[in-house]
Amino acid sequence: MFDLIFKHGTVIDGTGAPRRDADVGIVGRYIEAIGDLSGEPARQIVDVAGLIVAPGFIDSHAHDDRMLLSSPDMTPKLSQGVTTVVVGNCGISLAPMPRTVPQPVTPPLDLLDRSGDWFRYSSFDRYLDALCRRPPAVNFAALVGHTTLRVAAMEDLGAAASDTEIAHMRTLAVQALKAGAIGISTGLAYTTAMSATIDEVVRVCEDLRAYDGIYCTHMRDESDGIMEALAETFEIGRRLDVPVVISHHKLSGARNFGRSHETLPYIERAMRMQPVCLDCYPYHAGSTVLEVWRTRRCDRVIVTWSTPHPELAGQDLDDIAAILGVGRDEATQRLMPGGAIYFSMDEQDVERILTFPCTMIGSDGLPHDNQPHPRLWGAFPRVLGHYARGRGLFSLEVAVHKMTGLSAAKFGFSGRGVIEPGACADITVFDARTVDAGFGYGEPIRPACGIAHVAVNGVLAWADGMTTGAHSGQQLRRCVT
Template identity: 75%
Template sequence: MFDLVFKGGTVIDGTGAPRREADVGIVDRHIAAVGNLSDEPAHRIVDATGLIVAPGFIDAHAHDDCLLLSSPDMTPKLSQGVTTVVAGNCGMSLAPMPRPVPQPVTPPLDLLNRGGEAFRFATFAAYLEELRQRPPAINFAMLVGHTTLRVATMQDLGATASDAEIGQMRTLAAEALEAGAIGISTGLAYVTAMPATTDEVVRVCADLNAFGGVYCTHMRDESSGIMDALTETFDIGRQLNVPVVISHHKLSGAENFGRSRETLPYIEDAARKQPVCLDCYPYDAGSTVLEVWRVRRCDRVIITWSTPHPEMAGRTLNDIAESFGVDREEAAARLMPGGAIYFSMDAQDVDRILAYPPTMIGSDGLPHDSQPHPRLWGAFPRVLGHYARHRALFSLETAVHKMTGLPAANFGFKGRGIIAPGACADITTFDALTVDAGFGYGERVRPARGIVHVAVNGAIAWENGAAAGGNRGELVKRSAMA
């Protein structure tokens, strides 16, 4: 007797293999059979006729550390078919924070929580324990952030860490890895981590290999200095002898348009010598903290949140500057602290990076923005709809692989990201003819189109446009650490 059967659908199994007609039978939290199950009894049968039945999507780059606790229904992710998130990216994690976090919260940690009350966990283990006690609707794999470690231990974030501070950071990082973190992330492009030398990063991350962890990095430069930043990234990976994940690979600034023709072969060459992978979000605009230097390099900017002027969220910086009667830089200064969407990339570079076979999909969504970048709610359906169906940039099988089997393999998530007997029963069904992001820049926030069912660990969690309850999300570890 199956607990649940997805019947009559077309299975795309996450490996990149061609689609096939098959039923998927689930017992408890795992897939028990894939094939013709028409004569098999089941407690519940889900009619998947006309739908694609795929593994649940894995968000390779998320910032849901606080959302997992504050909104455990995880609607922005669940509604687009995501069943597992990799959070703690770009050097930012909620834990560990063994001392009171500065007020106001030090950027970019304010992207996770602006009030600071969420940074209450002295240890990473305490944070994970609360997630176990109050499980969210989806699975979570966590990184510990290097910037968080700096804030937790250093008196002067504008300096290189002392030997004693590096020792304290390494101790906190080791505790996080032992508790269940899958690796360490850095955000070396942010002011709070720019002073960190390569040596500091290597020494703080010195225990990664012993715990089988990965090194994920928002590199030091994603514009004119990107080749040097890539070289540093590969060097850190070699010194630590660990896999490297290049976060949200992009080329920022008009002077760098087209340089993906240079970066991708360099990444490919490095990957022949050491474990290297990358993720990308399917948009030509990024989103992060509002900073004057970023505004100078970008003609079009949309404000996503502002502490002194919350009413300006969703408006362009040009419009706000005009209403204030000042120039753009002065307007940005008046809006800070805040967040913004920056249109700083070339669409052809985005195409080239997305189409690169080893590229995983990550949303890089910021769930606490008042008017968020549409990637928070729509990154994965946009890959399926805009890029696979409309643009034919790659096949639907390839698109699904980029969001399922590929990240599962790169992060070492054994038994996830595929539809096969014995695998975890994380399933997403969608209508291949209608699936796409639900809104674009400046539009009203709404769920994606075409996502019909989402099952997490064998239980339906999303169905026909609404959450189904029964939170069954769990901590996901690398297989090397299981």
């Protein structure tokens, strides 16, 4: 007796293998059988004729640390077929925060919570406990952020950490890894972590190996100094003897357009010597905190939130400057603290990076922005619709692999990311003809097209294009074989 059967669908199994017509039968939390299940009894049968049955998507790069707690329905992610989020990226995690967080909250920590109220977990353990006691609709795996550790342990973020501060951060990191963090992330491009030396990073992360942790990094430079930043990342990976993940790989600034021709072969060479992978979001505009130096690097900037001027979220910085009758720099200053979308990349670099065989899909979505970058609700459908079906960058099978089997293998989520007997029943059913994020920067808050059903650990969490209210997410750990 099956609990749930997806009947008459076409299975794309997440390994990159060609699609095949098959029913998928689920018992409890697991996939029990794949094939012709006609006549088999089941508690629930969902007819998915004409639709693709794929493993649930893994958001390899998320900032949902707080959304998992404050909006456990996780609609922006569930609605695009995501069943697992990796949080704590770019050096910023909600925990541990053993002291009162500064006011106003130190950017970029304010991307997670501007009030400071949510930095309430003195240890990583307590954060994970809170999540497990009130599970969200999707699975989660958490990194501990180096910038969070710096804010927790240091007095002067403009300096390199002292021996005592490094020891303190290392202790907090070990506690987090013991509690279940899957690794450590850095955000060395941010003012709050820029002064960290490579030695500081290596010493804080010293215990990663012992806990089979992974090192994820928003690198020191994604612009003119990209090659040096990559070299630093590889060196950190070698010194720690752990896998590294290059977060949201991109080339920023017009004079770096086309340099994925340099970076990808370099990454490929490094991959032959040590474990390296990367993630990418499918847009040529990025989004993060609002800062003058960032606005100077691109022609177009859209404001996503502003504490002093919340009413201006969604508008172009140039228009705001004109309304205020001031220059761009002055307008930026008046809007801070805030966030923005930066049109800083070349579309051809984005396509080349997405096409690179070891690139995983991540959203990098910022769930608490008033007018967020559309990647928050649309990253995965856009890869399937715009890039696979529309642009023909790769087959649908490859697109699905980049958001399921590949990510599960790189992060060590065993039994996830594939449709096979015995695997966890994280499943996304979508319409290959219509799936897409047909919305842009003007109207970013709405579900994408074409995602029909989503099951998380065998429980339907999204059905017929609507949330069911089920919260069956689990904490995932890294399993290294």
